[in-house]
Amino acid sequence: MRYIRQGTRLLALLFASQLSAQVPQVQLSNSFPEPGDGFDKILLLDNSYTAYLHFDKKAGIIVNMYDAQHKVTATDTVTSKLFDVNALNDTEIDGIYEINNQVVIFLQQLEKFKPRLYRLVLDGKTGQLVREDQLGELPTIQHRDVVVQDNYASHDFYVAKDPHSSYYAVAAFAGGELDRKEAPGERVQVYQYSPDHQQIGHSTYYLPAADFPYHSFLDMTVHKDQVYLVTAPLRIRRNVKDTACMIAVSSIHDTVVKHQLLPYTANMQDIHANIRYIPASQKLVLLLTSATGKGTKTPGVDMVLSYLDASTLEEYRHQPLTLDKISAYAQQQMKYTGAYSGVPQRMLTNEDGSITLLLENITLFSSGNANAWNNMHTNMNDIGIMTLDSAGTVQSGIAQIKMQVANGLYDPMFLYRRMKGQWMFRNRIQALNTTPFLSFDYLTTERGKYIIFNDYLQYLDPGGVYTDKKPLRYLTEANTVCYNNAGERLFLFGTPETFKGFYTMLGASDFKQDKGQYVTLLITRKGETKTANIAWVQF
Template structure:
């Protein structure tokens, strides 16, 4: 791959994108071989550069630096010294950020049977690996960066076992990786036996905010609370506040985001509906869920408002246009905070299944029984809802019919977790025959008051104007799909090919969505596009600008 990347130069092309409220400018690099062995990520830098990382199990990491005009100005390969290259396939991504003009990658890797967190620092101009170091040897670690500065924090946990009495250690860092503060996070007054980390927010050098789920029984759902906590610069202990209205909640899934306009944190929790005492509004296999928003002042550690989310207008749209007979029960995948403090909720149907099989064979007349477990998830129809500042659904909710399938077991908040947690090491999926979900689900851009959903789909689903979900073909083979961009114009969803209509059945252009990198203003997006012509495939880095 490196030999091909050394030849990368700019190839700017405006592809026809019709039917959109505003046609984006599409710029793509010179083609290179599809990176089908390893894991890739993109990072948009403040100086206009784009860093393309490709981690392999043979050569370490390749980094291509594209300048602000999208020319490939530098390409370099670096060996990681902290572990053998072949072990990279077992590593987990914990974060990728710009700090001090450098690209900083956080990776979890097993060293001598102990999971450790490593910080890899890459030169933002050349792409060279300049420093690598282990910063935590606790069994699990989470990294979060302040979205409005380059300060960050690492939360490390003493135990990976769910329901164990784990200790949480939090370390607050400056942009130049100097330690600001470190403290242990403990149950307030020893009132809870089990503490589960749910989210973290870093506010410059001032404080670190933590959300946890505290309970006293292993299965949770009894004598439990969501707990919010903060440790200020220079303090040695956390301040805590129990959210009393979350009493007896069961296994909440949480997304946490900061609104710099009103200086509030938004904690969006998907909760077991029965434990919240409410009828369910979201459903995935064996999980009936409701959605609750808590708006929190992190400086005062106080809740300013809270509300459960309902979306009857989305259900009405799904019944009228997609021909649903029941309400829309898709699950929450992510959310966006808009400039006017309204909230855009991103839903998606998620049908996760676990199936068990038993087979018996006879050897010399003697029976031999074997058991097998099969996992699968269907990514179904998209749902887009906008809430006003008080949490009420506003007119304009809509759904987009689609159907995608993967051989993995996935849960809500898939889109929210995607950029800040794990990656898919692609060769592993090819060898096992499992489907690579890096191409699945969708991405979302909100530009000039228009929301655009971006996803891969089979061409027949684009050319067919019907929105009936029963008539949509399921996406199975990645190489036969194209990237689609869709938005709602009044009461009708419009879709078109983002990279132009391929025009032929043996041609396709599709995106590796898990690699997507957004600009700070959300008006630009970089992705990796693969173009197939017959049996020939080439890859491009593509920049999409509205």
């Protein structure tokens, strides 16, 4: 199906309240049918083009390219000789990036139970397939998983791109129990690539001590031809006093691999991480979360922030993170009687080393048979925003009321994974596939900071209380709201009416901070009729 008709129309909207700030300009494409079952992603390219990708389970990968004037210049359907475009139900997307002015898609498919990673390179103006490559293959997934302290030995491919250049890396983890003839030193491979997609490095990653034969992938970041990898080395405990797992931070350059173990992380449970490189200070900032009190009535999450030298991996310091400032704000502004208990969803770093943490109050629950994915759910509730200076001192904390229910289980760092374009076609019921519309977006622009999400508006009106809210689970009455620095609610796409509303697919969105430009997929609802538009918002 061809989703896009040529032509655009300009829509300049005033904020709902009278503000002195400049009016954001919203430009919409011509309307097209609401996208069908699948996955959608939009990229703002450096050449001023916009790429809209729709991964359709029947039609394959449909690409629409817009020029600088936001007019459609090309529509194409990707065909492949290497992977099966008709098997998207069993496809995992590991990342979608702009690399060297091209759109690059990394995706996995199974071939006789063996995961294979493919790279598709699309032209940045025409959207046509320029090249495709198979980058690797893992051993069969038919093995027994290794789980230590709720940390799984990874059996997967992972991709990371330098946020400041077009260098990138691929890590291949072979998990599962070792057989008697297998050595642990060959199970993790790291490949480095230049902006022109040439392999410039290949390293075998393992700890010299054979006591940790398994690894759980946590995160990876790239700075030019340098790769920084965070893992949780694992081993099967023989004694309760044994260290079963510990965080390792590693630097990889060509074939040289350095490791730094963090002793204070010994035996952490259900670990998640986000690592960033700060070019100005040549430091690494590592955010860690670990579960506490699992199986009790008071489960929680501990958070630690670590600073390391990027050259030597020596740790300058580490510190626990508390949400006191967010809690104080919530108690003063949102009628909280207790503490705010959100978990990190993404870490944003600035050139001076200051940090903004995006948090969300999430809880996991089951509505029936715990083995059925469609019966597993995640509450994605109140938002927390915390800022820290370059020394790690908390400067401010705010919160925003939000109540949503997503189908499936979603761990911390969900927004970080979504930003990279990661997706798995695991929910085969389109009516329940609301997750791309949930959670939130946070934008920092020259004119201010903005929080964007979808919600039922009647439960956000002044005078209501938190307990009156109904969690957003279906999109029938959803509308997109935007809050500015002052906490004022804005309607970017028009004021909702009884039989008319606007909501956006946040999972498809993209944002260029240096240009203050945001793009998303807008769904307009008029009675029972729904139409879609690409929406560019200039803040």
